[in-house]
Amino acid sequence: MNALRATIGYVLDIGYSLSRRFPDPPQTDYRRADVRSLRHDLFCGDVYLADTKADREVSTSWGWVPVLDFAWALCDIVEQLDQDPRGSRSAHRQYAEIDFTESTDRMLFERRFGWVDVEADWMPVEEAPLTFGHRLLRREARDFLHDLIADLTDMHDGLADNPALWTLQAKYPRIGN
Template sequence: MLDIGYALSDRFPDPPQTDYRSADVPALRHDLFCGDVYLADTAEDRELSTAWGWVPVLDFAWALCDIAEELDCDPPPASGREVPLGSRSPGPHRATLDFTESAEMLRFTRRFGWVEITADWSADDEGPLRFSHRELRREARDFLHDLVADLTDMHEGLDGNPVIWSLTARFPRTD
């Protein structure tokens, strides 16, 4: 089972003068809410986690939702006559999540309905984490909504930010 989590950093606090109600996309995605994130396979007791303290956790959640959607799209057909296969597609379909302040990446590969996740910083002998695409999509969206709920509890005005409204509307929770 996939578990996605975060911890905010004390070393990189948000600027005290931040007006969360009017914070723009670059601020929300790159300047605020820094900490660490993890993806864990609870059945296998394995995880991929950062320990840098500066990862923008809202950007991570946002990017993870984008990646789940990107992995669900077949590449455009070469001839225009091919039928998209969706989760039946043998793939592989690839996506990366780039941590902008370093050269590290999370790499996602979908084959059929399964997604393998590897991290550039993990040991070579560790195999990838493997989850169904449906579980990745559901857990990514749940993580986004739970994170937004936590952040709006901590930061006055964030619940009135139109960017946050659009983001949560774009990625509603799924069954």
């Protein structure tokens, strides 16, 4: 364990931008959109995870990433990385990835002890991964999901009435500081 990690305060920012090149179909009934549409067909743009203290980020720049799917998958990944009953005491490495279905690119996550390294296939090989505490990543991923849903429901009539979003928000509630 790198003792330096324990003394440095990592600051995580997760964000998105919606694409103007890949707008949602104008006839979309957001109230009745199914999970597949919500996850794969709507709300395209780009996403990033940033270490604001080190001024570094892992980001996409393709314009077609389904941002709700990314937020959903990120919450799933954080839980997947917490399967070892020893939690932050575990030296066993746990791996997970988000694969971007329209390409061969992946965002990779590796947890050891209470730390998660985040890198991507498209990062230069010599560039070190971003590192965040698992608890911080869990809290910020859930905050990002809820903030994104709030933004999207403000922009799209009927989306707030979609039962799939209610289920998603119940599955991943916000976590207090």
